[in-house]
Amino acid sequence: MSNEKKVEKGNKNFLSGLFRQQIFIPIAALIILAVFNLIADPSFFKITLGYNSAGDPVLSGYLMTILDYGSELAILAIGMTLVTAASGGQDISVGAAIAIAGSVILRVLCGTNSRPDTLQAPIIVAFLVACVAAMLFGAFNGVLVAYFKIQPMVATLILYTAGRSIAAWINNNELPIVSDPTFSYFGGFIPGIPIPTPFFIAAVCVLVIFLVLKFTTLGLYTQSVGINENSSKLNGLNPTFIKFLTFVILGLCVAVAALIKVSRLSSINYSVIAKDIEMDAILAVALGGNSLSGGKFNMAASILGAYVIQFLTTTLYKFDVQSDALPAYKAVVVILLVVLSTPKVREWLSAFGKKLKQGKAVKEVG
Numbered sequence: 153m154s155n156e157k158k159v160e161k162g163n164k165n166f167l168s169g170l171f172r173q174q175i176f177i178p179i180a181a182l183i184i185l186a187v188f189n190l191i192a193d194p195s196f197f198k199i200t201l202g203y204n205s206a207g208d209p210v211l212s213g214y215l216m217t218i219l220d221y222g223s224e225l226a227i228l229a230i231g232m233t234l235v236t237a238a239s240g241g242q243d244i245s246v247g248a249a250i251a252i253a254g255s256v257i258l259r260v261l262c263g264t265n266s267r268p269d270t271l272q273a274p275i276i277v278a279f280l281v282a283c284v285a286a287m288l289f290g291a292f293n294g295v296l297v298a299y300f301k302i303q304p305m306v307a308t309l310i311l312y313t314a315g316r317s318i319a320a321w322i323n324n325n326e327l328p329i330v331s332d333p334t335f336s337y338f339g340g341f342i343p344g345i346p347i348p349t350p351f352f353i354a355a356v357c358v359l360v361i362f363l364v365l366k367f368t369t370l371g372l373y374t375q376s377v378g379i380n381e382n383s384s385k386l387n388g389l390n391p392t393f394i395k396f397l398t399f400v401i402l403g404l405c406v407a408v409a410a411l412i413k414v415s416r417l418s419s420i421n422y423s424v425i426a427k428d429i430e431m432d433a434i435l436a437v438a439l440g441g442n443s444l445s446g447g448k449f450n451m452a453a454s455i456l457g458a459y460v461i462q463f464l465t466t467t468l469y470k471f472d473v474q475s476d477a478l479p480a481y482k483a484v485v486v487i488l489l490v491v492l493s494t495p496k497v498r499e500w501l502s503a504f505g506k507k508l509k510q511g512k513a514v515k516e517v518g
Contacts, residue, residue, distance in 0.1 A: 175453040177441040181460045185467055196470060201346060206333070211346040214466050219347070222462030223354035224409045228429065229436040229458040230361050231402030233449050234370075237378045238391075238398045239297050240446030241304025242434045245289075246406055248315020250426035253286040253410035255319040258328040258420055261335070266328040275335060283407040289315075290403020294396035312430075320422045330418040339415030350412045357408060358455060365451060374398060378446030428479065435486055436461050 189196040199213040228246055235243050260281050263272035289311060296307035342349055365371040376384040377391040384391055409429075414420050438444055439460055440453030464485070468478055491497055 175441065175450060175456065178439050178453055178456040178460050181439060182456070182463065185460065185463050189467060189470075193470070196467075204341065206343065208341060208343045209346045210341050214470060216348065218459060218462045218466050219351045221350075221465075222459040223348070223350040224412045225429065225432055225436060225462055226354045226455045226458035227357050227405050227409050227412075228402075228433040229440075229454045230357060230451065231398070231405035232433040233437050233440070233442060233451055233454040234374055234398040235304070235402050236434075236437050236442060236444060237446055237449040238374045238395045239304045240378060240444075241297070242430075242437075242444065243293060243308045243399065243402055244305055244430045244434075245293065245308040245311035245315055246402070246409075246430045246433060247426040247428065248312050248319070249286055249289050249403065249406045250410045250413055250429065251316045251319035251420070251422055252289060252322070253282040253407045254414040254420050254425060255322040255422070256282045256285045257411060257414055258330065259322050261330050261332075262323075262328040266323065266326040267331070269331060271330070271332050271335070275338075279407070279411055282410060283404055286407035286410065287400050287403040290399045290401075290406065291396065294399030297399065298392045298395035316422050319420075323420075327419055327421070336415055336418055339412045339417075353408065353412065357405070361451060370397075371449075371451075375448050379448070431479070431482065432461050432465075433458070435482060438486065 196214050199211055199215055201209055202212055204210050232243065232246070235241075257278045260273045260278035261271050261275065262268050265272075293304075293308050293311060296302045296310075297304050300307075337343075338349055338353070340349060341347075373384070373389055373394050376387070376389060377394045381391045409426070413425055434444075436458040437449075437454050439457035440450055440455075442449045442454060461482075464482070465478065468481055469475075473481065
C-alpha cells in the first residue's frame with residue numbers, strides 16, 4: 153500500500169472516529185459560528201486592553217464576553233449533565249434557585265439594613281450559607297424525583313413557579329445593595345488581572361468535577377442508573393440516592409452561579425436575574441451530544457456546549473437581534489438537536505453511511 157493511500161485511510165479512520173464522538177457536535181457548532189462571524193464581521197474576534205472605572209487593566213471584546221457569561225452557564229451545565237444522566241429529565245428551576253441563593257447572599261451581607269455602609273458578614277460566610285440553602289432546595293427537588301418518582305420537569309416546576317417569590321420574601325421585597333467593592337470582584341475583575349473572574353471560578357469548578365469523576369465512581373454510578381435503573385439496583389447500587397445526590401450537586405452549582413450573578417451588580421432583581429438560564433443549561437447538555445433521556449454523558453462536551461450557547465447568544469446580540477426573539481432562534485437549535493438524537497434519524501444516518509461505504513467499495517473494485 154502506498155504512503156498516500158495509508159494517509160488517506162488514516163484520515164478516514166480519524167474522521168469516522170471523530171463523528172462517533174459526542175464532542176463532535178459542539179466542536180462543529182463552534183466552527184460554524186466562528187466561520188460565520190469571520191465572514192460577516194472579522195472585528196468580532198478583536199480583543200482590546202482598556203481600563204475600568206477603578207483604573208485597572210481589563211480585556212474587552214466579544215470573545216471576552218463569551219468567556220465571562222459562558223462561564224456561569226458552564227458551571228450550571230456540570231450539575232444539569234449529572235441530573236439529566238441519572239434521572240432522564242431536567243431541572244427547570246435553576247433560574248429561580250439562583251434568585252433564592254443570590255437573595256440569601258445579599259441578606260447575609262446586608263443584614264437587616266438593605267443598604268449598609270459595611271458588610272455585616274464575611275463574603276465566604278454568605279456564600280456558604282447560600283450553598284446550604286441551594287443544596288436544600290436541590291434536595292427538595294431530588295426527594296420529589298427520586299423518592300416520590302415524579303417526573304423531573306414536573307417536580308421542579310414547583311420551585312420554578314414559587315422560587316422568585318421566595319427570593320423576594322427573604323429580603324422583604326427590598327432590593328439590597330452591597331457597597332463594598334471587593335464583592336464585585338467575583339462577577340467582574342480582580343484588580344491587576346485583565347481576565348474576567350467568572351472564567352477562573354468556572355475553571356476551578358471544572359477541575360473539581362473532573363477530579364471527582366476520575367477518582368470516584370460518581371460518573372459510573374450515574375450512568376448505570378440512567379441506562380437501566382433496575383439493573384443497577386441488582387448490581388448493588390442505590391438508584392434513589394444517586395438521583396437525589398445529583399440534584400444536591402446541581403444545587404451547589406446553582407450557589408456558585410448565584411454568587412457570580414449578584415456580584416455583577418452588587419444587587420438583585422428578583423424577576424430578571426438568571427431568567428431562562430435553565431433553558432440554556434439544558435441546551436448546553438443537548439449540544440454536548442448527551443441524551444436528554446439519561447444514560448451515558450460527556451462532561452467535557454456539555455461544558456464546551458455551554459460556551460457555544462453563549463457564542464450563539466453573543467452573535468445574535470452582535471447582529472442586533474432583540475432579546476425577546478432569542479428564544480425563537482435557540483428553539484430552532486433545540487429542534488435540530490432533538491431530531492438528530494432520535495433513534496429513527498440515527499438509523500437513517502447509519503444506513504446512509506453504510507451505503508456510502510458500499511458505494512466506495514464497488515467503485516474501488518470497478
